[in-house]
Amino acid sequence: MSASTISNRSQTAHDAIRGESGVIEARSLGFRYGDRQALDDVTFSIARGEIFGFLGPNGGGKTTLFKLLSTLAPIQSGSAQMLGHDLAGETRAVRRRLGVVFQHPSLDGKLTVGENLAHHGHLYGITGMRLRERIAAMLELLRLSARERDRVETLSGGLQRRVELAKALLHEPELLILDEPSTGLDPTARHEFSNYLEHLREHAGVTVVLTTHYMEEAQRCDRIGMLHQGKLVAIAPPGELKSEVGGDVIVIRAQAPELLQRKILQRFKLSSQLVDGAIRIERIRGHELLRDLIDAFGEEIESVSLGKPTLEDVFVHLTGHQFFASTAQTE
Amino acid sequence: MREIFLQAATLWQREIVRFIRQPIRVMSAIATPLVFWLLLGAGLQASFKPSGMPAGIGYAQYFYPGVIVLMLLFTAIFATASTVDDRRQGFLQGVLVAPISRATIVLGQALGCTTLSLMQGAIFLAMAPLAGIRLSLEAIVVSAAMMAVIALAMTSIGLAMAWRTESTQGFHAFMNMLLLPIWMLSGAVFPVAGAPAWFQWTTRLNPLTYAVDALRRGLYLAEPASSGATMPMGSSVAIAIAFAAFAFILATRVARNASTI
Numbered sequence: 245m246s247a248s249t250i251s252n253r254s255q256t257a258h259d260a261i262r263g264e265s266g267v268i269e270a271r272s273l274g275f276r277y278g279d280r281q282a283l284d285d286v287t288f289s290i291a292r293g294e295i296f297g298f299l300g301p302n303g304g305g306k307t308t309l310f311k312l313l314s315t316l317a318p319i320q321s322g323s324a325q326m327l328g329h330d331l332a333g334e335t336r337a338v339r340r341r342l343g344v345v346f347q348h349p350s351l352d353g354k355l356t357v358g359e360n361l362a363h364h365g366h367l368y369g370i371t372g373m374r375l376r377e378r379i380a381a382m383l384e385l386l387r388l389s390a391r392e393r394d395r396v397e398t399l400s401g402g403l404q405r406r407v408e409l410a411k412a413l414l415h416e417p418e419l420l421i422l423d424e425p426s427t428g429l430d431p432t433a434r435h436e437f438s439n440y441l442e443h444l445r446e447h448a449g450v451t452v453v454l455t456t457h458y459m460e461e462a463q464r465c466d467r468i469g470m471l472h473q474g475k476l477v478a479i480a481p482p483g484e485l486k487s488e489v490g491g492d493v494i495v496i497r498a499q500a501p502e503l504l505q506r507k508i509l510q511r512f513k514l515s516s517q518l519v520d521g522a523i524r525i526e527r528i529r530g531h532e533l534l535r536d537l538i539d540a541f542g543e544e545i546e547s548v549s550l551g552k553p554t555l556e557d558v559f560v561h562l563t564g565h566q567f568f569a570s571t572a573q574t575e
Numbered sequence: 576m577r578e579i580f581l582q583a584a585t586l587w588q589r590e591i592v593r594f595i596r597q598p599i600r601v602m603s604a605i606a607t608p609l610v611f612w613l614l615l616g617a618g619l620q621a622s623f624k625p626s627g628m629p630a631g632i633g634y635a636q637y638f639y640p641g642v643i644v645l646m647l648l649f650t651a652i653f654a655t656a657s658t659v660d661d662r663r664q665g666f667l668q669g670v671l672v673a674p675i676s677r678a679t680i681v682l683g684q685a686l687g688c689t690t691l692s693l694m695q696g697a698i699f700l701a702m703a704p705l706a707g708i709r710l711s712l713e714a715i716v717v718s719a720a721m722m723a724v725i726a727l728a729m730t731s732i733g734l735a736m737a738w739r740t741e742s743t744q745g746f747h748a749f750m751n752m753l754l755l756p757i758w759m760l761s762g763a764v765f766p767v768a769g770a771p772a773w774f775q776w777t778t779r780l781n782p783l784t785y786a787v788d789a790l791r792r793g794l795y796l797a798e799p800a801s802s803g804a805t806m807p808m809g810s811s812v813a814i815a816i817a818f819a820a821f822a823f824i825l826a827t828r829v830a831r832n833a834s835t836i
Contacts, residue, residue: 277836308836311835311836314672315672316668316671316672316835316836317836336674339673339674342672344668346664346668348663348665349664349665350665350666352589352665352666354592354593355589355592363585363588363589364669364673366582366584367582367669367670367673367675368673368674369581369582369674411669412669
């Protein structure tokens with residue numbers, strides 16, 4: 245099984261269902277910072293109404309891709325059509341219909357929530373009655389109405405993120421692009437934020453593209469593109485990705501993991517990975533192997549877990565790299 | 576056109592509002608030059624007699640227009656510094672992906688910072704009588720206009736630097752290194768007459784000299800003999816306006832080519 249098979253299969257299926265070209269059609273996008281190839285030959289298509297997540301460790305190319313799609317970085321190689329416009333040549337037409345949420349706050353903390361939204365509206369040519377209506381509607385949608393006169397710097401992180409979202413949606417974009425939207429949010433706020441995105445898709449038909457390194461956040465997307473070292477290594481719905489990993493995943497912690505790993509190889513003719521000091525085995529009907537392992541090496545095992553594969557397992561499976569370890573490596 | 580006006584106006588308004596909500600910025604921008612003037616003016620009053628000036632005009636009077644220009648310079652530096660961080664992790668990020676040209680962004684920023692400078696300039700005009708300067712209505716109008724031109728020039732230089740500098744520290748270092756000598760060599764601090772030849776030449780090549788000279792004439796319109804101005808008003812004003820226009824266009828060019836990656 246290779247990454248490209250996953251990619252091709254789901255892409256074809258998707259196009260067949262839609263029968264139309266996507267909100268984003270990216271072909272062979274590449275980007276270099278001097279000598280460093282940050283993005284390499286990235287091709288994908290995102291359909292209207294989809295919630296699509298780019299998942300990858302830091303340094304994987306997510307932020308570069310975000311900058312290209314949000315019109316901040318120029319197209320160096322390849323091409324992209326967004327909302328029927330050429331991203332490189334018709335930037336202004338794209339910008340009118342695009343909403344962007346940045347990883348770092350883009351609100352002016354000295355201004356109130358309402359003032360921030362009003363400035364945003366003006367930049368998009370929205371004024372007067374229409375501006376007031378849009379602000380009221382967005383504040384209500386994100387349950388911020390009571391905060392309109394509060395200065396942004398006095399709000400909690402979670403509330404500020406919601407104001408960011410209200411701002412990005414004020415001019416009724418058809419496509420919303422978010423860079424690491426849940427950075428700095430606690431799990432509850434993160435979950436809530438995901439709910440808002442789903443709500444938007446349901447009620448406003450907004451297409452959502454986000455980057456993330458949180459598995460739970462990626463898990464809630466319709467499809468995921470996995471980025472590793474600037475390349476798109478897989479693109480598919482999360483469930484489909486996980487089914488590519490063989491069966492269950494067993495993770496064993498032991499006093500002497502290398503030694504135990506060799507013993508497992510000798511005894512069960514079973515090769516395993518050593519990831520982060522733990523032995524990791526992919527196996528269909530893992531519970532049977534688990535029982536045999538405990539019978540054989542019960543004394544040497546400190547703890548053991550058996551689970552369905554997670555997106556992290558998929559990443560390890562596809563790249564041979566630990567998701568968070570490769571973070572440390574590239575930073 | 577309406578859209579450009581609306582966009583520039585909204586960015587202008589934001590500069591003003593966020594400034595007013597930071598009282599410490601307001602205080603420091605006024606206090607710093609005032610302290611300069613009080614201490615330097617008072618200290619040098621006794622020992623320093625500006626050359627080529629009528630009797631009874633002390634250093635404190637000579638230095639007053641110079642202090643106003645210093646205030647405009649400080650305001651420009653502080654008001655434009657935020658652009659450095661703002662475009663990477665602040666408010667400007669959202670502006671950069673909006674359907675607005677970079678020139679319009681710079682226009683809004685420059686007008687905002689210029690207005691801030693003028694607000695502080697008004698305070699200095701109000702205090703001018705304390706420095707022994709007799710003001711007339713014409714003097715106030717002409718001085719304010721010259722302050723606006725100087726502020727626009729300073730702000731545009733600040734923006735041009737801020738749009739291409741990566742760190743705030745680097746920005747402050749560079750601006751101080753660039754603008755303080757320009758200020759000192761503009762006749763704002765010392766009269767040019769009697770200075771060494773190289774000093775006189777540098778001063779003559781410095782566009783700010785003409786702006787300062789025109790501000791002197793404006794400020795002392797009611798008592799021209801005390802102005803300490805040495806150049807004809809017409810050419811000074813023309814050069815000052817050309818300087819501001821050049822700096823502004825430079826800022827829009829730099830902003831257009833500035834990297835946002």
